Amino acid sequence: xxxxxxLKILSGAAxxxxxxxxxxxxxxxxFGDSSVSGICHSWSExxxxxxxxxxxxxxxxxxxxxxxxxxxxxxxPRASFSVEEVVNLTINFYKRNYIEGLFLSSGxxxxxxxxxxxxxxxxxxxxxxxxFGGYIHLKAIPGADIGLIKSAAKYADRMSVNIELPSEASxxxxxxxxxxxxILAPLTSLGEEYSLNLEEKSRFKxxxxxxxxxxxxxxxxxxxxxxxxxxxxxxxxxxxxxxxRVYYSAYIPINEDKRLPEHVNPPLLREHxxxxxxxxxxxxxFSVSEILNDSSPFLEKEYDPKVxxxxxxxxxxxxxxxxxxxxxxLRVPGIGIRSAxxxxxxxxxxxxxxxxxKKMGVALKRAKYFITCSGKLMGSIPAxxxxxxxxxxxxxxxxxxx
Ligand code: SF4
Numbered sequence: 001x002x003x004x005x006x007l008k009i010l011s012g013a014a015x016x017x018x019x020x021x022x023x024x025x026x027x028x029x030x031f032g033d034s035s036v037s038g039i040c041h042s043w044s045e046x047x048x049x050x051x052x053x054x055x056x057x058x059x060x061x062x063x064x065x066x067x068x069x070x071x072x073x074x075x076x077p078r079a080s081f082s083v084e085e086v087v088n089l090t091i092n093f094y095k096r097n098y099i100e101g102l103f104l105s106s107g108x109x110x111x112x113x114x115x116x117x118x119x120x121x122x123x124x125x126x127x128x129x130x131x132f133g134g135y136i137h138l139k140a141i142p143g144a145d146i147g148l149i150k151s152a153a154k155y156a157d158r159m160s161v162n163i164e165l166p167s168e169a170s171x172x173x174x175x176x177x178x179x180x181x182x183i184l185a186p187l188t189s190l191g192e193e194y195s196l197n198l199e200e201k202s203r204f205k206x207x208x209x210x211x212x213x214x215x216x217x218x219x220x221x222x223x224x225x226x227x228x229x230x231x232x233x234x235x236x237x238x239x240x241x242x243x244x245r246v247y248y249s250a251y252i253p254i255n256e257d258k259r260l261p262e263h264v265n266p267p268l269l270r271e272h273x274x275x276x277x278x279x280x281x282x283x284x285x286f287s288v289s290e291i292l293n294d295s296s297p298f299l300e301k302e303y304d305p306k307v308x309x310x311x312x313x314x315x316x317x318x319x320x321x322x323x324x325x326x327x328x329x330l331r332v333p334g335i336g337i338r339s340a341x342x343x344x345x346x347x348x349x350x351x352x353x354x355x356x357x358k359k360m361g362v363a364l365k366r367a368k369y370f371i372t373c374s375g376k377l378m379g380s381i382p383a384x385x386x387x388x389x390x391x392x393x394x395x396x397x398x399x400x401x402x
Contacts, residue, residue, distance in 0.1 A: 001079060007089065009079040013059035013070050016249075017105055017139075017162070017217060040103065050135050053093050054103040057081055057118055061107025065164070065175040066257045067222050070107050074255065080109065083121045090126060094134055101135025101157070102126070112143035112182075120148060123155035137212075140190070142182040149186050150193065158212035158244070161186050163237075166230045170223035173259055190214050191241035213244030220274060221251035221267040222260060226297035231277055231288045238281065248274040273299040280305055283337055284330045307333045310370055317370040318377065322351045334367030354378045 040054040058080035059070040069076065081089075086104065093099045104122060108115050119138060126132040138156040140149045153159050161183055165171045168180045190210065197209035216237065218230060234246040250271040253264060277299055280286040284306070291305050292298070300308045310317065310333050319328050321343060329340040342360045346352060353373045358364055368378040 003085060003089070006079040006081060006085070007055070009077050010056045010059060010081065011054060013076075013107075014054050014056045014103070014105055016069060016252075017054075017103075050100040051098070052101045052103040052135065052137065053090055053099045055081070055086070055089075055105075057086065057104060057106035057115070057122070058109045059107050060109055062110075063108050063175070063177045065178070066255065066259045067164075067174060067219060067251065069254050071255070083118060083125060086122045087125050087130065090134075091130055091132065094132070099134070101137070103137040105139035106141065108141065108143075112141045113145055113148060116141040116144035116148050116152065120152040123152055127155040135212075140186045142178055142186070144186075146185060146189050150189065153190060153193075153210050156210055158215065159186075159190055159210050160215040160217070161190075162217045163187075163233075164217065164219055165223050166218055166225040166233050167223065170225065174222060187214065187216065187237065187241045187243070191243065195242045213242065215243060215245040215247060217247040217249055219251050220248050220271055221264060226292075227270070227274060227277070227299045228288070228292040228294070228297035230274060231281070231292060234278060235281055235288045246278060248278070269301060270299070273301070273305060277305040280309075285327050286331075304333075306331070307366065318372045319370065320372045320375065321357065322347050322374050332367050332370045334363035334365065334370075336361070 040052055056070070058078075059076070060078045060080055061068075061070045062072055064071045064073050068074075086102075090099070090102045094101075104119060106115050106119060109118075119141070123136055123138055126136070135158075136156045137158040137160065138152060140152070140159055140161045142161060149159075163183050164178070165174060171178055171180055171183075191214065193209055194213060201208055218233070220230065230248070234243075237243045237246060248271050250266040250268050251261075251264065252266045253260065277286075277288075277291055280291065281288065286309070291309060299305055303311070310331065316328070316331070319332065321329070326340055326344050329335055329343055330337065335343070339357075339360050339362045343352060343357070343362075346356065346360070351374050353376075354364060354368075357367070357371075357373070364378065371378075
């Protein structure tokens with residue numbers, strides 16, 4: 001099989017991993033083709049958008065995960081690269097300015113250790129023999145030796161291990177060859193090393209260990225777990241394993257399998273709401289218990305999670321823009337991180353009014369119900385009275401307020 005045929009199969013097989021945002025794109029133009037060439041986009045440690053060659057080393061996987069296109073029981077075209085082929089492709093694409101880095105994952109071939117060894121050889125060769133300085137996002141293979149995973153991680157900018165399913169029971173049912181501890185062990189170990197390195201690198205001028213951190217992916221909707229369970233798991237991983245990102249992937253039915261839900265549309269709105277809630281955990285100071293609980297375990301479809309929280313906590317509002325602390329400003333629907341920072345900065349010089357807020361980018365259409373400027377509401381009707389009136393109308397028709 002020639003290299004372009006392999007590239008077509010192994011970049012197509014990699015598209016179900018959503019850790020690169022343009023995964024699965026099939027955009028075509030008068031020149032360039034993101035799906036066939038296997039190029040996707042991601043973000044580096046410093047927030048730059050970078051293009052990556054996104055491929056599997058092999059899709060000849062010996063496992064049989066119910067939800068996966070590449071599982072052993074599927075009759076799909078199979079291919080495997082050699083170490084040299086991946087290295088040459090990366091270097092050639094890099095030299096031609098097609099890519100700024102590599103995203104390398106793999107099906108399990110031979111054994112987890114054998115597969116991880118192949119990935120390790122690729123990244124080592126790229127860094128040591130070729131002096132490749134581009135970005136590398138490498139998948140750790142669950143079940144592989146932790147020492148081997150850490151050795152490979154030394155050459156990567158980002159590592160990830162896909163947790164895939166939000167509970168051990170679902171993992172046993174849908175991916176019986178994977179064990180929870182084989183997934184959590186590398187996440188924990190890499191997280192510990194990452195956090196230790198953060199402390200030591202400035203003091204001892206050490207090289208960064210996985211400078212872009214580690215991430216994972218969870219499939220949403222292939223198994224019965226609630227948003228509450230999913231977000232609790234994410235919160236734990238952010239706190240205990242120092243993860244940079246959890247990616248949520250709406251379940252796309254690919255395989256016929258009686259263990260999987262029947263006739264489902266990919267739950268894209270649910271995926272979107274989970275990303276919004278995840279954002280609140282990482283940047284807005286929320287905890288999962290403020291967003292969901294046992295009696296309300298799913299995120300609302302109608303509102304984003306920040307609006308839902310505000311509507312359930314009207315006692316906190318309205319807050320005054322010129323007096324409230326930064327943490328509370330962040331909780332106002334319509335005020336983002338940038339606007340909250342600007343508010344704190346500018347109000348030191350003069351008291352802010354609604355016109356100032358509009359210029360700063362505050363979405364007043366939402367925020368006006370929850371704020372005052374030096375004691376004044378926006379408009380003539382008291383904000384909460386208006387809000388309660390509109391909320392009561394929601395019983396009859398979906399609220400258009402937000
Ligand atoms: S291990 Fe499971 S999810 Fe990964 S490629 Fe193999 S079958 Fe697919």
